[in-house]
Amino acid sequence: MKTFAILAAILLTAIPSPADTNFFENFSPHFSTNTPITWQISTNHVPKNIWIYRRLGPRIFPATVISNAVVLASLKGKKIPKPSTNDFFILDEKPANYPGPIFDIFRISPGRGNVNYTMPNPVRGSNKDIPSDETIVAQAWKYAFQLGLDPKQLVQKPLTSQSCDFDENGREATNHICGRGVYLSRLLDGIAFWGNGDDSPNEGFWIEFGSHGMVRCFSLTWPNLERYESQPAASSQQIISCIRAHKIIVIPDGDEKYFERVKALANAKKFTITGITPYYGEGVFGEVPTNDVPPKYFPPIAELAAVADFGNSNMTVRLLSPVLSSDVIRLLTVKAK
Numbered sequence: 001m002k003t004f005a006i007l008a009a010i011l012l013t014a015i016p017s018p019a020d021t022n023f024f025e026n027f028s029p030h031f032s033t034n035t036p037i038t039w040q041i042s043t044n045h046v047p048k049n050i051w052i053y054r055r056l057g058p059r060i061f062p063a064t065v066i067s068n069a070v071v072l073a074s075l076k077g078k079k080i081p082k083p084s085t086n087d088f089f090i091l092d093e094k095p096a097n098y099p100g101p102i103f104d105i106f107r108i109s110p111g112r113g114n115v116n117y118t119m120p121n122p123v124r125g126s127n128k129d130i131p132s133d134e135t136i137v138a139q140a141w142k143y144a145f146q147l148g149l150d151p152k153q154l155v156q157k158p159l160t161s162q163s164c165d166f167d168e169n170g171r172e173a174t175n176h177i178c179g180r181g182v183y184l185s186r187l188l189d190g191i192a193f194w195g196n197g198d199d200s201p202n203e204g205f206w207i208e209f210g211s212h213g214m215v216r217c218f219s220l221t222w223p224n225l226e227r228y229e230s231q232p233a234a235s236s237q238q239i240i241s242c243i244r245a246h247k248i249i250v251i252p253d254g255d256e257k258y259f260e261r262v263k264a265l266a267n268a269k270k271f272t273i274t275g276i277t278p279y280y281g282e283g284v285f286g287e288v289p290t291n292d293v294p295p296k297y298f299p300p301i302a303e304l305a306a307v308a309d310f311g312n313s314n315m316t317v318r319l320l321s322p323v324l325s326s327d328v329i330r331l332l333t334v335k336a337k
């Protein structure tokens with residue numbers, strides 16, 4: 001299961017109310033008060049002040065971008081919509097008496113600034129002749145340019161693999177790699193967005209290729225944004241205070257023993273922060289929207305690298321943390337209900 005999907009799932013299943021900040025409790029390590037937490041980072045790449053961005057209404061995609069997206073999705077012959085603020089979608093073609101839900105395979109969402117395509121039956125796929133990583137990266141940059149993106153405003157993230165539950169003939173499969181994808185993240189002031197693009201929305205361009213170079217899916221997300229407010233970055237002691245107060249999130253490591261790992265961290269004899277990387281995200285850290293309205297604000301967050309020392313063994317950990325001083329103050333002062 002993808003890291004971002006796991007993280008989203010555990011958050012959504014644990015939050016009873018948008019005003020309840022107690023949900024951090026299950027996802028943060030509960031260290032003893034005697035456990036030392038040290039900040040061991042030789043170079044801090046976090047700016048002293050970081051901008052919060054905000055959304056500026058819907059994004060009307062140009063006709064050339066829409067046309068190129070339809071071609072990239074292999075939907076030639078389908079209706080090509082005109083630039084508009086209205087949502088547009090193409091449904092999967094299923095028989096009239098199809099028993100299950102019918103999903104859209106192509107959607108333009110100006111409100112989210114997103115153009116998205118997912119092939120029919122994405123749980124099926126072949127592992128034959130999936131393009132090389134070099135080819136995938138080259139194609140991604142080419143298509144990003146065709147969709148109107150400036151390469152100078154993008155940075156490549158690590159490639160990802162997609163597993164399918166069934167092969168191309170519909171037979172059940174285990175550990176069946178059917179696609180490889182790459183995310184070209186949007187940059188704001190030189191800072192990328194968090195994640196690897198395999199779960200939308202992720203600002204920038206993400207594309208996944210399957211057998212013989214077939215485009216399995218892609219997502220172009222580029223809302224209109226503007227600088228809203230510059231805020232001071234949190235100090236190392238403020239971030240450590242968040243860890244002490246259980247106001248950070250242990251990032252899933254792709255396994256199914258997530259809560260066991262989080263609980264085990266309480267036994268650490270020493271916890272050392274070894275790295276910090278700022279990223280941008282959607283919405284306010286620690287709050288999950290209760291409706292389908294796109295988040296208005298795009299504040300920065302931080303990913304921390306850390307090592308938990310148990311005396312006879314170590315565990316490497318990644319954490320999601322606030323990176324703005326104002327977010328730390330908010331999280332430490334708002335009482336959980």
